[in-house]
Amino acid sequence: MSTIDKFQDHITKGYTFKGDSVLLGTAMLDGEAIEQLHISAPLKTFNRHGLIAGATGTGKTKTLQNLAEGLSDKGVPVLLMDIKGDLSGLSQEGKPHPKIDERHAKIGVPWVAKSYPVELLTISEEKGVRMRATVSEFGPVLFGKILELNDTQSGVVSLVFKYCDDHQLPLLDLKDFRLALRYLSNEGKKEIEKEYGRISSASVGAIMRKIIEIEEQGADLFFGERSFDVNDLLRQQGGNGYINILRLVDIQEKPKMFSTFMLCLLAEVYETFPERGDKEAPKLVIFIDEAHLIFKEASKTLMRQIETIVKLIRSKGVGLFFITQSPADVPSEVLGQLGMKIQHALRAFTAKDRKAIKLAAENYPLSDYYETSKELTSLGIGEALITVLNEKGIPTPLARTLLKAPYSRMDIITSAEFKRALKESLLVERYNDEIDRESAYEKLTKKLEKVAKDQDIEVKKSRTGSRSRKKDPSFFETASKNTMVRQLGRTLVRELSRGLLGVLGVSASTRRR
Numbered sequence: 001m002s003t004i005d006k007f008q009d010h011i012t013k014g015y016t017f018k019g020d021s022v023l024l025g026t027a028m029l030d031g032e033a034i035e036q037l038h039i040s041a042p043l044k045t046f047n048r049h050g051l052i053a054g055a056t057g058t059g060k061t062k063t064l065q066n067l068a069e070g071l072s073d074k075g076v077p078v079l080l081m082d083i084k085g086d087l088s089g090l091s092q093e094g095k096p097h098p099k100i101d102e103r104h105a106k107i108g109v110p111w112v113a114k115s116y117p118v119e120l121l122t123i124s125e126e127k128g129v130r131m132r133a134t135v136s137e138f139g140p141v142l143f144g145k146i147l148e149l150n151d152t153q154s155g156v157v158s159l160v161f162k163y164c165d166d167h168q169l170p171l172l173d174l175k176d177f178r179l180a181l182r183y184l185s186n187e188g189k190k191e192i193e194k195e196y197g198r199i200s201s202a203s204v205g206a207i208m209r210k211i212i213e214i215e216e217q218g219a220d221l222f223f224g225e226r227s228f229d230v231n232d233l234l235r236q237q238g239g240n241g242y243i244n245i246l247r248l249v250d251i252q253e254k255p256k257m258f259s260t261f262m263l264c265l266l267a268e269v270y271e272t273f274p275e276r277g278d279k280e281a282p283k284l285v286i287f288i289d290e291a292h293l294i295f296k297e298a299s300k301t302l303m304r305q306i307e308t309i310v311k312l313i314r315s316k317g318v319g320l321f322f323i324t325q326s327p328a329d330v331p332s333e334v335l336g337q338l339g340m341k342i343q344h345a346l347r348a349f350t351a352k353d354r355k356a357i358k359l360a361a362e363n364y365p366l367s368d369y370y371e372t373s374k375e376l377t378s379l380g381i382g383e384a385l386i387t388v389l390n391e392k393g394i395p396t397p398l399a400r401t402l403l404k405a406p407y408s409r410m411d412i413i414t415s416a417e418f419k420r421a422l423k424e425s426l427l428v429e430r431y432n433d434e435i436d437r438e439s440a441y442e443k444l445t446k447k448l449e450k451v452a453k454d455q456d457i458e459v460k461k462s463r464t465g466s467r468s469r470k471k472d473p474s475f476f477e478t479a480s481k482n483t484m485v486r487q488l489g490r491t492l493v494r495e496l497s498r499g500l501l502g503v504l505g506v507s508a509s510t511r512r513r
């Protein structure tokens, strides 16, 4: 048997799957593509996570686009973190090009222009469907983590949550929380000391400063109503899974906000989706482009939580793909969890680069056909070294692959196209009306006004000796019943779902301190 026959046999055996799979491209040997020697990834193992790495301009984002298209075509919805804003093109048909035809002739699959059902989401100043969450929904633990508080300060946060819970004061946005904290450390100090314990003013000051810090990073746009239901990410249209694109163009300078948001989103997904084990297809696949940003400024605690969630979210049928320049950008505990690896070219300019290449090469299965570190520096644009997990969960043989070109547009959309997409969106209407219903802020403001008014009356009374006045009903009783019921319902759900808190290593008792 000639080398090439042996190679064909080796790849065919490694990449033949019983169930459905997503086509990636065709295998290459000695730098040449072999037509019809297809490399694909089983749909079943997309919840085993993945990595797309490579130097700048080598094709990582196009690979992400290819995977998103392939999954959507199989009815699987995806969520893309679009940091550079170059993914919106998925909503439009791609433009034919002789180079693309040439590429596809080598792969042995015709190229067809195609557009996909896309929903454009935002958490910042960017336009799109607003993704929000209320402070109450975060719960004291996660909220304390976002603020990176110490134990004493976290205790104060738990206390504020507990007080507001007990008194039906919904904490919807940051201004609710700030006022509640202010109230409990000033006017309400006696009330809370009697019922719950002391609050140190040093802690209050520290918490306030942290809140201002995250507000400056744009967190106030994110906290509030209406809170996003992650089930809305699971829609389909005409057999295609929706491609949800979260536009994060203006978040690059706010890595802390980004990593926190990611953790919260994953926690919400984890909490909301039922346990399902390994099925024929994943329920949702999340791609995080420029993933180094989430790890860059994440605190140790946040990092540990991300690691934990990555491990556990798989059982909910959710796959996570990290896209970054070097595998070294991803913490090794996370890296070890990533089943599919797509490595684009790496550049060897410096001694440090060469070391990184050696390390990257060690991440891949040994092969009789490739010298991995050499291949890594000789890969062309839109080519990659690939290993995936087969249906038994075993890594497939390493394959240098000529990747298919995306069927949708490899460029951004125009502002007219953007407007049209938002107009056609079914979610805009639901999520983009700013709601500022009566919450802790309004209620406490009323209470404070009343305190001031009462004091005024007292003064007047002592002056004029007027007749005794009927006691006003408590301000809590005047609360809007609807808000209360809804918020209580939510809080109750939180209280019951110990799962996540267990995941994050927090016991119920510390939570309810």
Ligand SMILES: Nc1ncnc2c1ncn2[C@@H]1O[C@H](COP(=O)(O)OP(=O)(O)OP(=O)(O)O)[C@@H](O)[C@H]1O
Binding pocket: 054, 055, 056, 057, 058, 059, 060, 061, 062, 063, 381, 382, 383, 403, 404, 405, 406, 410
């Ligand atoms: N699979 C592919 N098919 C056709 N062209 C491709 C493919 N992959 C990459 N290219 C070409 O290479 C260019 C760069 O690709 P891409 O934007 O995906 O790189 P990247 O690795 O994400 O870069 P960066 O690190 O700067 O984000 C594309 O604009 C496209 O012209």
Ligand SMILES: [Mg+2]
Binding pocket: 060, 061, 084
């Ligand atoms: Mg890119």
